[in-house]
Amino acid sequence: MEANHTKDLNYYKDFYKSQLLNDTVPFWFPRSVDEEHGGYLLMRDADGSLLDDDKAVWIQGRAAWLLATLYNTVEQRPEWLEGAKKGIDFLRQHCFDTDGRMFFHVTRDGKPIRKRRYFFSETFAVIAFAAYAKASGDEEIARDARELFGKCLEYATTPGLLPAKYTDTRPSKGIGVPMILMNTAQQLRETIGDERCDEWISKWIAEIERDFVKDDIRCVMEQVAPDGSIIDHIDGRTLNPGHAIEGAWFILHEARYRNNDPHLIDLGCRMLDYMWEWGWDKEHGGILYFRDVYGKPVQEYWHDMKFWWPQNETIIATLLAYLMTGNQKYADWHQQIHDYAYSHFHDKENGEWFGYLHRDGSLSNGSKGNLFKGPFHLPRQEWYCWQALEAFR
């Protein structure tokens, strides 16, 4: 970044590395590894004390992914490999129902509490299994990862295979499915390899570009009708800027993988440009949770709160866009979101980030982990940005 910025790329590289290894990861590990039952105890208060010993299956997979990824890419620390194995074993032993689908929420000892109608427990297990298979060289886990990815493809492409939340009256589809599947495939490909991935990723990107990205209104929709048209009802109008920006960097990541494919760089940057405009809070800073595409009231109660993860995804997207295009606008945005996020979300006393702030930046909820938050978006951001800055220097 330019000389008139106080922070240069080296600063950020060192900062992200140091935060990851000296602040974020030590908040969670080793204390969260459940030596008695396996898996992780991740529902923690601001100071790290345990709020609940239940286990959220998404987060169990994400934590195992993190530990295996650190082992694969940072340093071969035995505690990271052993910690990852604890999660992998717990997922395999306790988190699958007899029909092959996964639960969403289980007790400390692995008894099922809730199963949902989505397959995101499965996608996060795929990336955990794949990263651990690479770390351990365990061929059986690699096979499991590929097989489970196959099931995800089946769930995503077979109407009626999973129970439906809504009737067929007004069919819709969310950007979450192609986005998460794309990232799952990227992880699978870049750890243990899988021949199916490139073609599927191309299809999902094409679907996102065709059906969700609306150049005429400079917007990325969160939900659309199957033909890509906007559904003019409350849910259909609701935008999720942080989520779309996460999708933008998955596409920029794909552009890197494909030798800086100019079309994909353009697509990812357009998505980021549009959704920065929708999401960035010009009054208080930070990325807002929801907006309505026609400026009407949003029904979700936390629409104007600041959650941790949209900030993480925007830090990655703006940095990556700058590194790939050299466009100073993205360096400026990166500095803005970085400064906002680390000054408001970072818990300087206990480490890690708070998850939930009011719009004005005041704290709503001090917990570090619950059913939906754990060691994922923040450490992934710090890891990804550090690695990207290493690669681009």
Added chain:
Amino acid sequence: MEANHTKDLNYYKDFYKSQLLNDTVPFWFPRSVDEEHGGYLLMRDADGSLLDDDKAVWIQGRAAWLLATLYNTVEQRPEWLEGAKKGIDFLRQHCFDTDGRMFFHVTRDGKPIRKRRYFFSETFAVIAFAAYAKASGDEEIARDARELFGKCLEYATTPGLLPAKYTDTRPSKGIGVPMILMNTAQQLRETIGDERCDEWISKWIAEIERDFVKDDIRCVMEQVAPDGSIIDHIDGRTLNPGHAIEGAWFILHEARYRNNDPHLIDLGCRMLDYMWEWGWDKEHGGILYFRDVYGKPVQEYWHDMKFWWPQNETIIATLLAYLMTGNQKYADWHQQIHDYAYSHFHDKENGEWFGYLHRDGSLSNGSKGNLFKGPFHLPRQEWYCWQALEAFR
């Protein structure tokens, strides 16, 4: 209330009557009656413009209940009876699935969008049918009301009859079921009469007192284990003060019906006392949404927001407690919550109340109606308080 209060009971009686008839009801009617498809168009922005033409089945029933109740208790205005019929017909023609259960959300022309695993669409249809049957003298609707109430009893007492959201690993029950069924039975009894009601109401009150009211920690739980023990996990610890206070006034209402039964007065007042302490925001005023029984962070993101309906329920409960006990504390609380609510929630420009404020009283969302808000808690509060003040004068 005492002379040192600026507002006496006559002031409140006139105020609630006037707000109901000159502000709240005219916001919704006649414009919300859907002359083309039947039912009501209730998803409205602050200024009354339509946000969405979908129909939330709970709210369709509640709106029909309101119109029929105004006809029964305020004045026999033909437009109220005709308006109620529009909702009753829509509910009967479009809101039942082939298995006899009701939908949750339908399109303007009555096509189903979503069905949920609860039977609250049914309970609100019961009170609508019962109130309309009294208003119209229509025996067929009265039969439908009683039959549907019978189904609710069956759903509530037959494990496994409705699809489950959670597994059997950690069974729990919510206070919502006995509370809402109690109020449904009260409405049924006091409109068209039903011999089953008194006994059931006694059972539900006994269950609430035995399993949900915790005198040792001065608290009313929102969820407990089947034996009434506290489930020490995030969900099990979450308190909903406004909801428990609604339950408190349902019990005070029952005490009135039972010739001021002293045990029920004591129970209702205890519930109100406990949950006022948990819910009242000593810093900003108003009733908070959620608290954790052990003071830990609450997972629900809107825990510290101010929603309209907990204020409405608390206005009723404090007024009724004062009228029934003469305890000045309740008059003071009523004045506090009344002043807070009408100065922060009431939309002086367009009428009716906003639904969603931040903790500090600033506006989060200006909509007057959506899937969850419509003409119910506010008009019911104004109607109930007015009627109670008439009865007690």
